[in-house]
Amino acid sequence: MNNRNVLKIGFIGAGKMAYALANGWLSTGLLKSRYLIASAHPSDEVSLKLFKSLGAEAVTENRSVVEKSQIIFISVKPAVVKHVLDDVKNISNGKLFVSIAMGVTLNEIEEILPSDSRVIRVMPNTPAIVQAACSCFVKGKTATHNDAELIRELFEKIGTCEEVSENMIDAITALSGSGPAYVFVMIEALADGGVKMGLPRDLAYKLATQTVLGSAKLVKDTNTHPAILKDNVTSPSGSTASGLHHLEKNNFRGALIGCVEAATLRCREIS
Numbered sequence: 001m002n003n004r005n006v007l008k009i010g011f012i013g014a015g016k017m018a019y020a021l022a023n024g025w026l027s028t029g030l031l032k033s034r035y036l037i038a039s040a041h042p043s044d045e046v047s048l049k050l051f052k053s054l055g056a057e058a059v060t061e062n063r064s065v066v067e068k069s070q071i072i073f074i075s076v077k078p079a080v081v082k083h084v085l086d087d088v089k090n091i092s093n094g095k096l097f098v099s100i101a102m103g104v105t106l107n108e109i110e111e112i113l114p115s116d117s118r119v120i121r122v123m124p125n126t127p128a129i130v131q132a133a134c135s136c137f138v139k140g141k142t143a144t145h146n147d148a149e150l151i152r153e154l155f156e157k158i159g160t161c162e163e164v165s166e167n168m169i170d171a172i173t174a175l176s177g178s179g180p181a182y183v184f185v186m187i188e189a190l191a192d193g194g195v196k197m198g199l200p201r202d203l204a205y206k207l208a209t210q211t212v213l214g215s216a217k218l219v220k221d222t223n224t225h226p227a228i229l230k231d232n233v234t235s236p237s238g239s240t241a242s243g244l245h246h247l248e249k250n251n252f253r254g255a256l257i258g259c260v261e262a263a264t265l266r267c268r269e270i271s
């Protein structure tokens, strides 16, 4: 498909992740809002209003999403996935379904949908909204090479995208799916440290945010091991060495490793 402007995309579940993806793609100009449709629970006026504000169609009927779309994103909470698939399975023939739900396996989805439905599982993250997402996908049994390339192309427009095997998805969910939350806490805490030591709040947030952004960009753009970059900014007997010693004494690395482990185990528990 060369002209993505006529690609019709639907979201069953119009929440935070769906909004981030839709907004990301609209901002790139890759998609047009008149070809976007999303459904939400009837009580969820906030999500419906947000999608309408994008110029998209917002409905409470999941079947309308399937009828009007070529690619249907399953973007409800994991516990609701089975229910919404049951609702639309008899009109889903030949369509491409993309599930972003954590902990719901391809097999579970493929067992509900008719055998000619193609399924892909993606784990994105919310920086999609600013075209800086980190997404991984797994192709289902009947999804084609073209389906996979289309998904890769869509997600690369709003960040990075890797094809992976399904046994990695829980750890990916824990690292990059949930990862923005860990980084937000780190930005907040760094800023709190600055405020504790006398900086104005606005300046502290600005400095903490740009420091995280700039450091990530330095690792990425120079493809240099983070330990080398850390050594480069740590002078003998300097203030950075004192700060790092404090982090080590307080198990900073162990806390982050344990955080990804705990989130992975929780994904496995839910699966």
Ligand code: NAD
Binding pocket: 012, 013, 014, 015, 016, 017, 018, 039, 040, 041, 042, 044, 047, 062, 075, 076, 077, 078, 080, 083, 084, 100, 101, 102, 123, 124, 125, 126, 177, 178
């Ligand atoms: P959310 O609570 O913000 O959104 C859920 C949406 O589902 C709401 O719009 C709600 O109205 C709708 N909904 C509920 N019942 C419905 C029904 N029966 N039919 C149609 N819509 C219904 O949740 P979210 O954070 O956007 O997460 C959605 C999915 O995305 C989850 O499965 C989650 O695992 C996955 N995900 C989320 C993130 C994230 O950072 N939020 C990252 C990666 C993956």
